[in-house]
Amino acid sequence: xxxxxxxxxxxxxxxxxxxxxxxxxxxxxxxxxxxxxxxxxxxxxxxxxxxxxxxxxxxxxxxxxxxxxxxxxxxxxxxxxxxxxxxxxxxxxxxxxxxxxxxxxxxxxxxxxxxxxxxxxxxxxxxxxxxxxxxxxxxxxxxxxxxxxxxxxxxxxxxxxxxxxxxxxxxxxxxxxxxxxxxxxxxxxxxxxxxxxxxxxxxxxxxxxxxxxxxxxxxxxxxxxxxxxx
Numbered sequence: 618x619x620x621x622x623x624x625x626x627x628x629x630x631x632x633x634x635x636x637x638x639x640x641x642x643x644x645x646x647x648x649x650x651x652x653x654x655x656x657x658x659x660x661x662x663x664x665x666x667x668x669x670x671x672x673x674x675x676x677x678x679x680x681x682x683x684x685x686x687x688x689x690x691x692x693x694x695x696x697x698x699x700x701x702x703x704x705x706x707x708x709x710x711x712x713x714x715x716x717x718x719x720x721x722x723x724x725x726x727x728x729x730x731x732x733x734x735x736x737x738x739x740x741x742x743x744x745x746x747x748x749x750x751x752x753x754x755x756x757x758x759x760x761x762x763x764x765x766x767x768x769x770x771x772x773x774x775x776x777x778x779x780x781x782x783x784x785x786x787x788x789x790x791x792x793x794x795x796x797x798x799x800x801x802x803x804x805x806x807x808x809x810x811x812x813x814x815x816x817x818x819x820x821x822x823x824x825x826x827x828x829x830x831x832x833x834x835x836x837x838x839x840x841x842x843x844x845x846x847x
Contacts, residue, residue, distance in 0.1 A: 620646075622650075623653070625646070625647055625650045626650055626651060626652060626653035627653045628647060628650075629644075629647045629650045629651070629652040629653070630652035630653040630654050630655065632644055632647065633652050633655060633656075634656070635671035635672055636671055636716070636723075638671075639671065639677065639680050639681075639684075640684070641681075661721075663719065664718060664719050664720065664721050665719065665720055665721060668720065668721025668722055668739075669721065669722045669723055669737075669738055669739040670739060675742075676738065676739065676741075679738060679741045679743070679744050680723070680738055682744050682745065682746060683711060683714065683725055683738065683741075683744060684714065685746065686711050686746045687711045687713075687714060689746075689749065690749055690750060690752055691711075691746045691747060691748065691749050691750065692708055692709065692710055692711075692746070692747040692748060692749075692750050693708070693709050693710075693711055693727075693744050693745070693746060693747065694706070694707075694708050694709075694744065694745050694747055695707060695708075695709055695736060695741055695743075695744045696741070696742045696743045696744070697736055697737075697740040697741045697742060698740045698742065699740070704742070707734075708747065709725075709727035709734065709736075710727055710728055710750045710754060710755060711725055711726075711727055712726045712727055712728040712755055713725075713726040714726070717804075718784065719784055719807075722737050722738065722739055723737070723738040723739075724736065724737055724738065725737075725738060725741075728754075728755050761802050761803065761804060761805065762802070762803060762805050762808065762827075762830075763800055763801060763802045763803070763827075764800075764801050764803070764811070764815070764824060764826070764827065764830050765798065765799070765800050765801075765824070765825050765826040765827075766798075766799055766801070766815065766822045766823060766824040766825060767792075767796065767797070767798055767799075767822070767823045767825060768789075768796065768797040768798070768799050768821060768822055769795060769796055769820070769821050769822075769823075770794075770795045770796070770797065770821075771795070771821055772821070774818065774821040774822075775797060777818075778799065778818065778821075778822070781814065781818075782801060782814070785801050785802060785803050785811075786801075786802040787799060787800060787801045787802065788800045798825075808830075808833070812830070812833055812834065812837060813837075815834075816834065816837065816838075
């Protein structure tokens with residue numbers, strides 16, 4: 618069936634998104650179509666403002682090189698700045714490319730070689746494809762962890778938690794009219810951010826597992842107490 622004008626306008630709007638444009642989609646037949654909406658029609662209040670520079674020429678080139686290496690199963694020589702600003706150069710086996718809606722960033726997951734890291738595409742300064750790698754060297758990296766907490770439904774806490782953690786996979790079990798047990802799965806890279814988000818609910822949330830996450834909470838609270846004393 619031929620596309621309707623509305624469908625074409627919708628497709629044109631999607632293709633205009635700089636994130637989708639990185640994948641070089643086919644735009645034939647949409648040249649004279651007005652997009653149904655543009656990015657200025659949306660206001661994002663739940664994501665960081667320092668997203669990747671999707672329109673930067675160097676970023677676009679690095680993205681295309683990375684995507685091609687993933688498809689052809691080639692190693693990549695990558696130079697990038699880590700979180701402390703130190704420049705790192707190494708040879709990596711690209712495993713998967715993922716997008717974080719909250720951070721508005723693409724991340725490259727690498728695996729299987731001497732080096733293994735999760736690299737933000739926006740931090741890459743240069744990358745070049747090398748020879749092919751053996752796919753059997755790849756192993757599913759541990760990228761996800763879980764936290765279990767008890768929830769007391771006061772001041773509409775249950776609804777607020779469901780909304781606040783809508784970007785996370787979760788399982789909720791009702792104990793009684795006011796109490797629930799919640800298991801939340803999250804990206805290990807976002808552990809500090811998740812810790813802060815959980816603490817924002819105060820006494821309505823009580824983390825019960827795992828022990829290492831409980832220790833992180835204690836350390837955070839002790840640091841806050843010391844700052845208040847100074």
